[in-house]
Structures are given as structure tokens and as C-alpha cells.
Amino acid sequence: MWITRISINNPVFATMVMVALTVLGLFSYQRLSVERLPNVTPPVIFVSVEYPGASPETVENDVTKPIEEAVNTISGIKMVRSNSRESRSETSIEFELNTDIGRAVQDVRDRVGGIRASFPRDVLEPTIERFEGDNAQPVINYALISKGMPIREVTTLAEQVVVKQFQRAPGVGRVDIWGGSSRQMRIELRARDLTAWGLSVDQVMQAVRNANQDVAVGLVAGASTESVVRVEGRIRDAQGFMNIPIAQRPGSDGTPITIRLAQVANVFDDEAERMSISRINGERSVSLDVYKTQDANVVETGDAIKHAAENMRVLLPPGVELKEIWADSDWVKSSLAGVKSTILEGAALTVLIVFIFLKSWRSTIITGLTLPISVIASFIAIHAMGFTLNFMTMMALSLCIGLLIDDAIVVRENIVRHLRSGKDHRSAARDGTEEIGLAVMATTFTICAVFVPIAFMEGTIGKFFFAFGVTVVVAVLVSLFVSFTLDPMLSSVWPDPPRTKKRFIDHVFDPIEHFIDRVHVWYGRLLDAALRRRKTVLGVATALFFGSMFLIGKVGTEFIPETDDGWLSISMTMAVGSSLDRTNDKVKQVEAVLKQYPEIAFASTNVGNDGRNSARINIRLVPLAERTRSKKDIENDIRGKLARIAGIELSFGWDSPIRLTVLGPDPERLDSIIADLTAQMRKIPGITDLQTSLKEGTPALAIKLKEGTAADLGVTADSVGRALRPLVEGEDIGSWLGPDAQTYRVIVRMPKRDRSDISDIDALLIPTTRTLADGTPLMVPLRQVADVSIKPSPQVIKRQDLQRRVTITANAQGRPAGDVGLEVKKLAENFKLPTGYRFDIGGATKDQEESGMAAMGALGLAVIFIYIILASQFSSFVQPFAIMASLPLSLIGVVLALLITRTTFNIFSIIGVIMLMGLVTKNAILLVDFANQGRKAGKSIHDALLDAGQVRLRPILMTTFAMVFGMLPLALAMSEGTEFQAGMGRAIIGGVITSTLLTLVVVPVLYAIFEGIKERRRARKAARQGGGAALASTPAAPVTHE
Secondary structure, three states, X not given: OHHHHHHHHOHHHHHHHHHHHHHHHHHHHHOOOEOOOOOOOOOEEEEEEEOXXXXXXXXXXXXXXXXXXXXXXXXXXXXXXXXXXXXXXXXXXXEOOOOOHHHHHHXXXXXXXXXXXXXXXXXXXXXXXXXXXXXHOOOEEEEEEEOOOOHHHHHHHHHHHHHHHHHOOOOEEEEEEEOOOOEEEEEEEOHHHHHHHOOOHHHHHHXXXXXXXXXXXXXXXXXXXXXXXXXXXXXXXXXXXXXXXXXXXXXXXXXXXXXXXXXXXXEEEEEOOXXXXXXXXXXXXXXXEEXXXXXXXXXXXXXXXXXXXXXXXXXXXXXXXXXXXXXXXXXXXXXXXXXXXXHHHHHHHHHHHHHHHHOOHHHHHHHHOHHHHHHHHHHHHHHXXXXXXXXXXXXXXXXXXXXXXXXXXXXXXXXXXXXXOOOOHHHHHHHHHHHHHHHHHHHHHHHHHHHHHHHOOOHHHHHHHHHHHHHHHHHHHHHHHHHHHHHHHHXXXXXXXOOOOOOHHHHHHHHHHHHHHHHHHHHHHHHHHHHHOHHHXXXXXXXXXXXXXXXXXXXXXXXXXXXXXXXXXXXXXXXXXXXXXXXXXXXXXXXXXXXXXXXXXXXXXXXXXXXXXXXXXXXXXXXXXXXXXXXXXXXXXXXXXXXXXXXXXXXXXXXXXXXXXXEEOOHHHHHHHHHXXXXXXXXXXXXXXXXXXXXXXXXXXXXXXXXXXXXXXXXOHHHHHHHHHHHHOOEEEEEEEOOOOOEEEXXXXXXXXXXXXXXXXXXXXXXXXXXXXXXXXXXXXXXXXXXXXXXXXXXXXXXXXXXXXXXXXXXXXXXXXXXXXXXXXXXXXXXXXXXXXXXXEEHHHHHHHHHHHHHHHHHHHHHHHHHHHHHHHXXXXXXXXXXXXXXXXXXXXXXXXXXXXXXXXXXXXXXXXXXXXXHHHHHHHHHHHHHHHHHHOOOOHHHHHHHHHHHHHHHHHHHHHHHHHHHHHHHHOOOOOOHHHHHXXXXXHHHHHHHHHHHHHHHHHHHHHHHHHHHHHHHHHHHHHHHHHHHHHOOOOOXXXX
């Protein structure tokens, strides 16, 4: 090959090319950013609208439905989902993957803006934002803990010191606080005193607003100076608020009496009413979630936050601890470190295999140099294409370890064979490379033919695997280039010294060499027997293949394999309507159970973050090496003990893998369908944590105006709502500058004890349009103008594609989630729904189905590309079928390996199967290529195959052992962060072993059959042509006329 000849003739130039690749690769590596996964953000837009005081039904009818109908006309929409909650509408609009998200955002703004005027008056301005991907999840979580400091002071410390320090860190977008209790000036109105003085809530709030403010008047300009004139009315303490005048009333003697705030309300410089509670190992804490900005790097931002936390700890008072709970950046770094160690371990084992077979440290170095150069040069392409160092690109490089050295092994082994035949080093390097060159190119291009379709799979899974496929293709092509340039060049200028005596290493490896020689003899006999009993060989191979297909059903399925990452999460839901205190009491019972487990390092509790009746406990387990039970065993044990606590609905994990949604128009009909469906789903083996989004209605006080009385007094629904909202919900009426020079909110509301019962609401005073003698409005109790009753109100109304929806979620226990999900899907397919109702299957089951279809499409393309390359290489339409017989044979080992290791068919093991399609053809190509050379030299089919088997057995064994040992660290998952890829490594190892064993026998048999048919056809054709020629040379018989 011309490139080989140039390298051999110009060794310095070839060396400098390798140095340039290495330098550029290292330069690119230093500039690569690090992240968890490729930046693939689904095109999703959120529309949220606040509607204070509105029930879920009102929000649905007045806000959610109009938004859904407006945005549904936009092109490219894949799905519209919405949640109508108390006082809030949330709409999620998902577009097709290739949609221009910038244009989509503008279209949504235009549609929502067009209907904004039709919303009720109290609806606030809609918020429209796009899904931020990684930015939607916190980068790091901290807890601020103090045993002696009140929670209000801890919260103030978090707000005024910790949050501000974090916000100054590079890459930080925002910091959210949970479980705190902020300081506020709270004005608690006394309803009885308001009634006695005939005052309305509006009067009180307006008086406080007017008094608590500074008013700028303007400037006073003198001859040489100017002064600002300002009326200072802002109140400095609680006593100042109590002295605020509210109104005047005539006294008994007619003298006006000034009514002050202290006469109708109590003022507290206190903490806000608790909305959530946080604890660490049972100790009250303030939780802080830190988010990054849109384009910030996860690892760099996490390091900056940790640096800020270290500097901040010296500023905290004694007894206050800032504890890191978890950091996404740590997970990313540990995962990448694990993959890096896997790469190094695989490379070391691969080089060891080469050394064992070649018994020469020079040959080992020449061959082994391909690995670092190919890997480092791959960083050039990764950087040039805008990729990052993430889980997918590093996984691609770890898979390449066994691949990258294959070409170099085959080339070097062939050069050594030519050397042993008596050629000089230069000729052996040139002739050995050229002889094997086309076969090596074919094997490399078949690998590329497999990974190019992986890079261009459809859907979101294709976006994730794009960088993976491109990285493998680039690395393999670089290894081919190195094998054709550096390897033969070094072989020609750096030969092994002549051996005058036996070395120590020869004595060590002589038994291995003798064993390989015996394998050659055994294989020769086996191949000779196989060629004589072709039908028997094909029958056994076919039986093995169909037997393995029968065993596929025994291998479980799932989308992403479960890993022991040391984290557990428990989501808890109490009865609808449960107060925060009631929920907190139940959660404390759960925490008491968790304290019994020595495997738990710490537990982080959040109560009320997603509603007052909900809570979540995130549990960090001690490292795997320090415990005897797996994460799954501990989870199952905890689930069993927590099931004894009444009144709690439990779910383990952050997202349930099984998700089934029923859509339809009638809520009552949906209820009956869900009840029937869940009853049948509970019978499916392995299903657990079964929950539905259909919950009991929250008790709601419904106020219905008495039309006649209300009309006479001029009372409307709007006036009642505006009068009651400050009393019940509370209203922010301004700010207060505390002694610490910090600003706090001023809130007006009734005491909790006065708004806990229907009778309390009944007695609240409502202003009317009638006035008293002094001009103040007449106040009447609510019960005079309205009826108050308790009615159930849905906690949330869920919709999808303009219909009501109810979702069933579940986890799997004792069985792979994919198997359980498939049974749920089968149940849904056989479940008879009324007209107008339908199912939507989501969760991991949907992801598994979509990724499986994408992988099958990639597999089909890979097989077609492999055939095209092989047909072009061997100039035959038939011989590729003999080579490709190794493809189905590899599945035998895949199934056996997954069964033995109890590994499921998941997205990673399926990618391993696709990768095998390129790997297993390598051995067959080497056999067929050398057999063709023998046939051209005039050998019979039988002899050509026997010679090819003997000559190619050693490189085949070397490449097989190199691949197996290169994948071994991956399959064993010895490093943290590599558990996901274990299935891929196990599938590859099993497939390579069985395909190699069977390829060495089955492919020669098929080759012999096809070549035999070809010879017989050629012979018949020659016979026909020979017969025709003989007939033409025979004299024509005389024609007789009678």
C-alpha cells in the first residue's frame, strides 16, 4: 500500500505525523468541558399562570382550556399536557425533536398573548419559558444545621449570608431555600374587634400602607448646595406598627376617637407560617438547592460552589454547620474517573495478551502504541465537533480498547510470519502489510458500518448516541491509519535482536506456546472433519442458534439497568387534606424506622415541598464495600417495614418506570376505568408501589351568595373574595426595614386559630355598598349574605391532548421493570375501553420500545452496509453470506452470557449486540481472504481452507483474547460509574467467544459449499461450451433429397 511504503521510506516523517496527532489530541483534551451526558434538551415549553383564589375547576375552564386550544394550532406539536391546581395553571407543550425551539417559543407567546384579554381580571401575567434540561435540576444541595439557634435565625443566616455567597460563585443561576422559616412582620387581625369598631380589612391594610412608607418630595436648591426633601414614614419596629391610626369614631361625648392598629390586631416580629420542613438525620435544617446558569459547565460550577462553601464556613457562627448533601458534579467526576480506570485496565490487559502471544517486548510496544495514539487523536474530532467529555464519549473510548489494537495485532502478526519465512525486516514489513491490507481495511470498514447507523438513530436516543457513534468511528479509523503507517515503519527500523540463547521469558511462556501449537493441531483435525461432515456442522449450528432464541425469553428486559449508586429515595403521600403538622408526624415515624439501618449514612427529609400532604426522604447509603447488602435488598426490607405504618402511600425511586395514562372526556367514567384497571394491574407479578393521580377531593369551603340578600346589600362575589383573601390566605402589604438593615415582608392575615373552622369563616365581616351615618360602609357577617358549605375539590386536574387524563404509576420488585412493563402494555391492549377513551403508555416502557425500534433500525442498516463492504471487497455476491453467518452465531453467546450473569436486555446490552455485528465478521474476513489467496494459487477448496485456518488461527485468537480482556473491566463493573455499561461488556464477551469458536468451523463449511456450487456451475458451463465446440468442429452430414 502506498501509505505503508511512504512510512517505511520516510520514518522521521511518519514519526512526526504521530507526534502531531498526539500533541493536537492532548491540546484538544485540555479544552474539553466535562458534563454528565450530551446536551440534548427536549423541545418543551412551559406556560404557567397564577389565578389567586381560584379552584382547580375554575382554573381549568377559565385559563387552562383556552391556552390548550390556542397553542394546539401551532405546527410541530407532539403533545400538550396540563395541570390545573389551586390558584395555578401549568401547561407543558412538547414539540417534535427537530423543531426550532426559538421560533416555537415565539409562536406560543403570540398565541397566549392573543387570548390574554379573555382571562378573568384576577389572572396574573402568564410566564412562558423553555425547558432547560440540566438547568432544571440543582447542581448541588446543602443543608444549614444548628442545634442551638432558632430556625428563624438559621433561615435568616441562609438568606442573608449563604445564598448571597453562592450567588457570587461563577456559573450559579439561582438558589432555592426549603424548610426555612423567614422573618416577617405579621399583623394578625382580631375579627371580633374589627366587628366591634365596624372596620373592614381594606381599611386596615390601606392605613398600614399609607403609614409605612417614605415619600420623596423633591429638591431644595440653595446658592451653592442642593438638598433632598423626603418625608420619612417607614416604621422601624413592631411598636411603631401598633401605633398606626386606622380610623376615627365618635366617642360617647361626641369627641372623635382614634382607633389604632393595636386595638384591632396583634403585631409580631416573628417567623412566617411554615410551608415546608427540612431535616438531616432528624435534626431541623434549612435546605439549599443551587442551580447553574444555562450554558455553565456542571463540574466547573460545582467546584466553584464548593470553593465558596469552604470560604463561607469561616463566616458562620459557632455551632452552625453547612453540610453538603449531594453534588451532581461529584457524580460526574466519579463516573468519568471510573470509565478512565476501565480504559487503563482494559488497555493493560490487552497489551499483556499481545506480549503473551508475541513474546517480544518490542513487538508489544509497536503494537501497543496504537492504543494511546488512537485514543488521544480521537479527542481532536471530539473537540472539533463540539462534543464534551461525558458518559457517552468516554463509554465509546472504553469500548474501543479491544477494537483499536485489533488491526495492529493482525498487521504485526503477519509481518512476524513473513520474517520467519526468511525475509529481511524491510521487505517483511512492506509485504506483510500489503498482503493483509485489504482484509484489515474490510474489517475496519465493517466496524464503521455498524457505528455510523448508531450515530444516526432516530429520536432522542439517537441524539444521545450520536457522539458515541462518531467517537468510535474516528478512533477506529485512526487505529487503521496507525496500523498501516507506524507499525510497519517501526517493524522495519526496530527489529527484534537475534536470539542466541533461550531467555527467561521463553521458559515462562513455553507452556503457552506449546498449548497454542496443540490448538493448531486440534483445530486442523476439527476443520478437516467439519469439511467432510458439512450437513452435521450446519445442523448443530442451526440447533444452537434456535435454542438460544428460545432462551431469550428467560433474559429480562428493561430500558436502563438498575445500579447500586448508594442512593435511595422514598416519596410519601398522606391523605388528601392532611395538614403540614399531620404529615410531619407521619414522616417522623418513617425516620424512626430508618434509624434502625446501620447501612444508612444519612437521610435528608423534605416535608411539604410538593403539597402539604407530601414528603420525600433521600437516603445516602454507606459505600458498597462497607455493607453486606445491596441497595435493592435494603430497599425491599425498608418497603416491608414501612408498609406497617397506616395512612402513608409510598413510592421508591425518583421516577416510576411503569406509567400508564387513560385519556377521556368524562371524569366519572375515568374513575371507574382506573378502578378496574388498577385491580387487574395488582395481579401482575412483580408490580409494587402502585399509585394513581386520581386522588380524593380536598375538603373545600364553598361560599354561595344568597342572591336576594346579597343584591340588596350590593355584595358581589368579587367583593367577598377581595374581603376574605387577606383574612384567610394573607396579603403582603409592603416591606419593613429591620434593625439589621435587611428588608422583611409585612403580612396581614387572621390568626391560624381563627380560620380553622367553618364557623370562623361564617362570622367574618363583609363590606356592603350601604353606609353608616359617619360614611363608613356597613359591615355584615358572611353568613348573612352567603351560605358556606364543605365540598370536595380535586387537588389537581390533569389533562393531555385536550382531554382529561389519569395516570397510573408503579415500580417493579423481584422482576425486571421491562418485563413488568410489557405485561402492563399487554393488559392495556386487551382492555376494552369505551368509545372516546384511549391509553397512552409512557415511562421506561415507552422509552424501551422507542429505543428498541431505533436500535433495530440501526442493526438492519448495519447488516446492509456490512454486506455492501464485503461484496465490494471480495468481488462476490455470495461469499459475504458465508462471512455474515457469524452474525447470528454471536447471539448464542450473548444470550448465554446475559443469563449466566443475570443481566437484562437493556439499551446498553443492545448496543453491545449491534457492535458485535462488526466485531465477529473480522475473524471470518481473515479466513476467507486467505482462502481466496490460496484458491488463486491453485489450491483446492479443502486445502485452501485448511491452510487459511492454520495461518489465521493465531491472529484470530490474539484479537479475540484482546477483545475479551479489553472488555473484562467493563463487564465486571469494578469502578464506580461503570455499572450501566456492564451489560454491554458482558454481551460483547459472550458473543465474541461463541462466534469465534463457531466461526472457525461454520464459515469454512459455508465457504466450501458456496465455492463447490460455483465450481460445479463453472464445470457445467465449460462442459456445455466444450460440447458446442465439438459439435461445431464435426463435418456436416450430406443432405439427401428423395
